[in-house]
Amino acid sequence: MLASPEYATGIPHRQEPSRRKPALVVPRGRMSLKRISEILAQGGGLEAEHLAGRGGPRALSRIREEICYAATHFFHFPAIQLAQSLQLSPSAISRILRRAQNRLMAEPCQLERSKGLLLAG
DSSP states (O other): OOSOTTTOOOOOTTOOOOSSOOOOOOTTSOOOHHHHHHHHHHHTTOOGGGGSSSOOOHHHHHHHHHHHHIIIIISOOOHHHHHHHHTOOHHHHHHHHHHHHHHHHHOHHHHHHHHHHHHHO
């Protein structure tokens, strides 16, 4: 033992530190990935059906970034599930998330708009 018993203290159950941020609290509980996609696509003026697959105009890529960021950071969806839903590879999702984080941190108003759409949705 590295420390004497008087200094060794345990962390109370359910109070362990975590790097995970709390989920976005929505009035009706957890949203499905499909619903998140629909809300953010409609907010961007696009159809949710056009989100799957690669390519497309920049507006479509921006919406995909917002969906990936919201799904992982607010609702804690795994990247694998996002990849299946958007018909992309997990590495593509990682790149999208990195771009989204850089863009949304530089434009906080865009992040707040996404949060507002999801809360109102």
